[in-house]
Amino acid sequence: MPNTLVITKVGPDAERILDAFQERTGLAARDGETARIFTFEGAGHEVDVGAELDAIDPEWDRHVEVATQT
Numbered sequence: 001m002p003n004t005l006v007i008t009k010v011g012p013d014a015e016r017i018l019d020a021f022q023e024r025t026g027l028a029a030r031d032g033e034t035a036r037i038f039t040f041e042g043a044g045h046e047v048d049v050g051a052e053l054d055a056i057d058p059e060w061d062r063h064v065e066v067a068t069q070t
Helices: 014-025 049-056
Strands: 004-009 028-031 035-039 064-069
Touching: 004 014, 014 028, 014 035, 014 049, 014 064, 049 064
Parallel strands: none
Antiparallel strands: 004 035, 004 064, 028 035
16 A cells, blocks of 8 residues: 555645545645645555545546555
């Protein structure tokens, strides 16, 4: 499992989707102007990023992009 996840903001609903993702997963995050960086350390569970984003908004890929998982 990766230690960090970077999701970039590309559409008007990016903030709403990222806020919901953070709330649903309980992951710590740092928010920037163009992206939000989530940290998996200490999360205590695995996160299916695609499934979580699909549950939030089926058209999430119009608003955010999963940039990296490292």
